[in-house]
Amino acid sequence: MKNIYKFVVVLILMALVVGCTAPAPAPEPEPAKTEEPAPPAEDKPTEEVTEAPATEAPKEPIIIGSIQDLTGTASEAGKANAWGAEYAVKVINEQGGINGRMLEIITLDCKNDLNEGINAYRKLVDEEKVSAIIGPPLSNPASGWVDLSEEDEMPIVGHFMDEVVTTNPETGEVYPYMFLVEPGCASQSDAMAKYALEDLKLTKFATLYNTGNAFAKAHAVPFMDYVREHGGEVVAEETFTWADTDYSAQALKIANAAPEAVFLSDYVVQATTAYDALRDAGFEGVILGANTLSLPFANLVKNPVHDVYFLQNYDMLNKDQPCYDLHQAYMEAQKSEYPKANTAFGWDAVHVLVDAMKKAADPTNGPEVRGLLEKTTELPICHGNITIDPATHRPNNLGMFIADYDENNQIRILKYVLP
Amino acid sequence: MVLQLIINGISLGAVYTLIAVGFAIVFTILRFSNFAHGGMISACAFIGYFFQRYVKPTPPFALTVIFTAVCGIILALAIDFFAYQRIRINKSPSIYYFLVSLTVAILIEQILIVFFGTNMYGYPAVFETQTMQIGSFRIKTMNLVILAVSLSLLFALMILLNKTKIGLAIRAVAIDPNTSRLMGINSNVVITTVFAIAGLLAGVSGVFIGMQYSVYPSLGPTMMLKGFIASVVGGMGSLGGAIIAALFLGLIEIISTYFLGATTTTIIMFAIMLGFLFIRPQGISGKFAEDKV
Numbered sequence: 001m002k003n004i005y006k007f008v009v010v011l012i013l014m015a016l017v018v019g020c021t022a023p024a025p026a027p028e029p030e031p032a033k034t035e036e037p038a039p040p041a042e043d044k045p046t047e048e049v050t051e052a053p054a055t056e057a058p059k060e061p062i063i064i065g066s067i068q069d070l071t072g073t074a075s076e077a078g079k080a081n082a083w084g085a086e087y088a089v090k091v092i093n094e095q096g097g098i099n100g101r102m103l104e105i106i107t108l109d110c111k112n113d114l115n116e117g118i119n120a121y122r123k124l125v126d127e128e129k130v131s132a133i134i135g136p137p138l139s140n141p142a143s144g145w146v147d148l149s150e151e152d153e154m155p156i157v158g159h160f161m162d163e164v165v166t167t168n169p170e171t172g173e174v175y176p177y178m179f180l181v182e183p184g185c186a187s188q189s190d191a192m193a194k195y196a197l198e199d200l201k202l203t204k205f206a207t208l209y210n211t212g213n214a215f216a217k218a219h220a221v222p223f224m225d226y227v228r229e230h231g232g233e234v235v236a237e238e239t240f241t242w243a244d245t246d247y248s249a250q251a252l253k254i255a256n257a258a259p260e261a262v263f264l265s266d267y268v269v270q271a272t273t274a275y276d277a278l279r280d281a282g283f284e285g286v287i288l289g290a291n292t293l294s295l296p297f298a299n300l301v302k303n304p305v306h307d308v309y310f311l312q313n314y315d316m317l318n319k320d321q322p323c324y325d326l327h328q329a330y331m332e333a334q335k336s337e338y339p340k341a342n343t344a345f346g347w348d349a350v351h352v353l354v355d356a357m358k359k360a361a362d363p364t365n366g367p368e369v370r371g372l373l374e375k376t377t378e379l380p381i382c383h384g385n386i387t388i389d390p391a392t393h394r395p396n397n398l399g400m401f402i403a404d405y406d407e408n409n410q411i412r413i414l415k416y417v418l419p
Numbered sequence: 420m421v422l423q424l425i426i427n428g429i430s431l432g433a434v435y436t437l438i439a440v441g442f443a444i445v446f447t448i449l450r451f452s453n454f455a456h457g458g459m460i461s462a463c464a465f466i467g468y469f470f471q472r473y474v475k476p477t478p479p480f481a482l483t484v485i486f487t488a489v490c491g492i493i494l495a496l497a498i499d500f501f502a503y504q505r506i507r508i509n510k511s512p513s514i515y516y517f518l519v520s521l522t523v524a525i526l527i528e529q530i531l532i533v534f535f536g537t538n539m540y541g542y543p544a545v546f547e548t549q550t551m552q553i554g555s556f557r558i559k560t561m562n563l564v565i566l567a568v569s570l571s572l573l574f575a576l577m578i579l580l581n582k583t584k585i586g587l588a589i590r591a592v593a594i595d596p597n598t599s600r601l602m603g604i605n606s607n608v609v610i611t612t613v614f615a616i617a618g619l620l621a622g623v624s625g626v627f628i629g630m631q632y633s634v635y636p637s638l639g640p641t642m643m644l645k646g647f648i649a650s651v652v653g654g655m656g657s658l659g660g661a662i663i664a665a666l667f668l669g670l671i672e673i674i675s676t677y678f679l680g681a682t683t684t685t686i687i688m689f690a691i692m693l694g695f696l697f698i699r700p701q702g703i704s705g706k707f708a709e710d711k712v
Contacts, residue, residue, distance in 0.1 A: 241681050272632075
């Protein structure tokens with residue numbers, strides 16, 4: 001009996017020893033080092049040979065996040081943005097992914113809100129362990145990630161146009177992990193002002209914008225600065241607030257100042273009200289606008305659309321343009337009557353990020369990817385061949401299309417203007 | 420110039436009038452600020468839009484207004500049944516009405532967002548000419564229609580309240596609900612009638628405001644702010660006061676925006692409301708409801 005006890009004790013001890021020395025369960029996936037060759041099979045102990053060779057093991061996917069406004073005030077744009085980013089990931093994976101590793105994208109809603117944006121960011125970084133984030137076309141939620149992205153070494157690529165999201169407005173220093181892949185607000189406004197002064201030969205301007213809307217203000221102020229610096233005159237600068245629903249007083253004042261053109265830079269809700277107020281007040285001159293005057297603007301205004309010129313990032317219905325198929329795919333998938341620029345925003349942001357990841361020894365290494373994003377040069381995307389300026393983290397070579405509406409209220413591209 | 424501003428101010432005031440009266444009539448009886456009215460306006464704006472847009476053959480504009488008004492009545496009665504009736508039965512404090520009205524307003528807005536997103540919808544143009552030129556003055560056609568409809572509706576409402584038995588009952592319940600009950604007035608019928616009137620006004624407001632601007636889920640709540648100020652300035656619970664105050668606010672807003680700018684105007688509007696609350700809490704009408712929330 002004693003021997004049996006001894007035998008059992010020895011067995012338990014052996015089991016404990018074996019248990020302690022046996023390989024531990026696989027830990028959280030280490031960042032894959034794709035450049036390092038896998039150890040040859042013969043180096044492994046014979047008892048482990050039954051496992052598949054390391055070179056044939058499926059590689060860990062690379063997870064990226066996408067934070068978009070899916071239910072907030074700009075969800076019309078945010079949903080298209082999310083669709084474009086997810087579609088880009090699908091296409092990239094079909095083409096082999098990033099050096100053989102598949103890409104996964106997790107999309108969260110920021111509701112065009114700073115705090116919601118921070119919550120979504122924390123979830124993606126802390127829980128989902130993403131390697132990089134595709135940002136929204138909104139500066140408000142993105143502004144909350146400026147410091148966080150630096151702390152977490154998390155590259156964020158997006159269309160947050162307000163320059164204060166990529167560079168410090170006081171010092172001019174670049175925020176190291178924030179990257180904008182379209183021209184900033186000031187560049188876009190400069191392009192429109194340049195077109196108005198040089199092509200339309202206009203000299204007297206007015207603006208009507210919401211002082212509480214950073215997007216609108218970031219367009220309107222540079223527009224006026226450009227006009228004044230280049231010989232034009234701003235005869236009226238009228239504003240409204242979020243609480244206002246009627247702009248007839250401002251419109252009347254503008255009409256009395258008799259400008260040749262009025263620049264509108266708000267979201268489509270306010271832009272349509274502003275347009276109708278101006279026409280109702282008797283202003284029949286030119287209306288210039290940000291890219292928010294694209295469709296459905298012409299379908300929403302009550303007055304006939306005429307002499308409306310606005311910015312466009314893409315020539316979306318031109319078969320010769322690189323992303324024509326993308327826009328067609330979106331319209332088909334979403335049963336949309338017209339294309340949306342935001343589809344290409346999401347697509348472009350993913351492609352700029354993936355280009356840097358493909359060049360990285362470790363595509364999940366934030367600092368390495370950040371450094372490579374800074375070196376993005378002449379990369380073909382929907383918007384054109386993008387080069388990112390390391391000093392601003394914004395493109396330094398992209399222009400904007402100027403468009404108007406034809407007699408059927410369809411968008412007509414007129415010219416490509418470099419600011 | 421000043422006359423043009425006055426025309427624009429009265430036009431804007433007419434829009435506020437429709438909202439303020441719908442808001443004030445519920446306060447008259449139940450002594451609470453029915454913020455759900457803003458949600459009802461948004462919902463009715465959507466109902467009117469889809470009716471006008473998708474019913475074939477395209478219905479005449481007047482039919483759209485009537486249909487939406489009926490839907491507004493049904494919606495208001497449903498809200499009363501599901502949200503307020505239990506509070507009445509339990510004789511809960513007024514603060515419960517206030518909280519429920521806020522909740523219903525948010526609920527309606529969120530339901531609209533779920534079904535329609537935050538996208539904007541534009542009513543098809545109803546009038547061939549958007550503005551009428553009279554001498555050197557320009558008047559928006561829609562504003563003229565809104566003004567005419569507002570005045571007609573309010574006139575009808577005044578007759579209903581002052582010349583009919585149900586109007587007498589509404590006024591009696593407004594003054595003293597307990598005594599009215601003792602006198603044989605069925606307060607439930609009165610309250611249901613009041614919600615029906617508020618729903619009708621929300622329906623009409625929804626169509627006109629949706630046509631004037633665009634249709635989106637936060638349309639009603641956005642407009643409610645001015646309606647609320649008008650009902651405070653007019654004297655909470657006073658229909659006549661609300662009408663005068665709404666027109667007055669429209670005028671002040673237009674004139675102040677023209678001469679002082681939009682940012683200053685917002686301050687002025689709230690300063691007027693605070694001024695009335697401090698100096699003359701009973702408002703323009705001189706009627707004061709003590710239980711206001």
